Amino acid sequence: MKRNGPSPRRQGGALPRKTTPARQFAVTEPTELLLFLLDKLAGQGRNSVKSILAHGQVSVDDRVETKYNHPLKPGQIVSISKDKKTTAPGLIGLRILHEDDDVIVVYKDAGLLSIATEQETELTAYRQLTAHVRLKNEKNRIFVLHRLDRETSGVMMFAKSERVQQKMQDNWSEVVKERSYVALVEGLVKKSQGTITSWLKESSTLKMYSSQNSNDGQHAVTHYKVLKASRAYSLLEVNLETGRKNQIRVHMQDIGHPVVGDKKYGAKSKSIGRLGLHARVLSFEHPTTGQLMRFESPIPKPFLSQFAEDSAKH
Incomplete structure (x- = not known):
């Protein structure tokens, strides 16, 4: 994954900080963890106690426990730390x-x-x-x-x-600098690149379709470029100028090359066991810092494997 701009917050492990001794309480009778904590931390509100649990600050016999209804038995030791761990x-x-x-x-x-x-x-x-x-x-x-x-x-x-x-x-069109997809579509797309324009409407069955009449629906513009092609499939890079519901799927059907696995919009192939559509790149201007941020994800392997399989057949 590529990224520019502010570095992400850590998603794993506790943040380094000074540790403080945990408060410990002995369990003297059977009860549930939340009830026990509410009793021992009588000065704190219910939401505050729940937050302490959610942040992994409570241990039962040295094992972090977050479930409110965790059963306690006499003889166990409940520890409450000031350090958030989860x-x-x-x-x-x-x-x-x-x-x-x-x-x-x-x-x-x-x-x-x-x-x-x-x-x-x-x-x-x-x-x-x-x-x-x-x-x-x-x-x-x-x-x-x-x-x-x-x-x-x-x-x-x-x-x-x-x-x-x-x-x-x-300010979506100004804020989003790049929003590109890869689409695995049926058949050989002969034009190496192109632009599809139409007015998208929704039928009573909630299926989108294109109207060629100006202002008859939502204006939709899709740009594509062929990355790989064989007789059976084409892999396209698709850039959205507008972001309408099912836009890529409808436009691919419009040019006679429906997205693989998209039965709703005319596909006959189920070769990859899913829809052949992947949001590859998202680049935008950060709403507060103004910095350009870009995130790119790899093309799913099943999209690429179709070309090796297809060339082996011919």
Whole structure:
């Protein structure tokens, strides 16, 4: 991964600091950990005690414990440290590339929803990152800046305040300097590069489609360049001038080369077991420092392996 700008906060291990002796309490009767702490730390509020637990400052017999309902037995020793030890909870299908006071940049795996819909209540990038920022303060939140489709992998970011969200979204085309994807599409794309322009509309079945009539929908512009090509597949670098829902997927169908695995938009091939779309580069001007930040992720190996397989067949 390449990155410029402010260095990311450490995601692993405790930050070095002076340690102070832990307070210790002996357990004299069966109870649960949170109840025990509320009793022993009577001067602190419930949220404060929960925060101490969440930050890994509580140990039972020298083993860090964060569960509120962890059972305690007589004879055990509960230690409370002033030093925060835990990192963020384990993230599933998600990796933090950079985090500061204003933004959080992540790599999302294919298969993970960015944000839940009304019908979806499963694990999402948004939900996991909300839990992550609330480790520091229960009132912390994250705010949506853009989305990646469930089956699209790659780099995306969220704001950490409504102010930053508004500032970046109001000036999105100026703030975002580069937003490029790689798309594995069906067939041989003969033009080495091109631009696709249309007006995108959404059908009653929630499927996007192109209208050639001016001002009939949302204006969408996609630029592409062929990186690799064979008779069966083409690997394209795709740059978005506009960021509309399903824009790349619709435009690839429009030129007769649907994205691999994209049955919704005309694909017949399922050769890589996922959608052949990956958000490779995200570059933007930091909303506070003004510094240019750039994050690049490698092209997924299954995208490249298709060309070796295809050449072996011919």
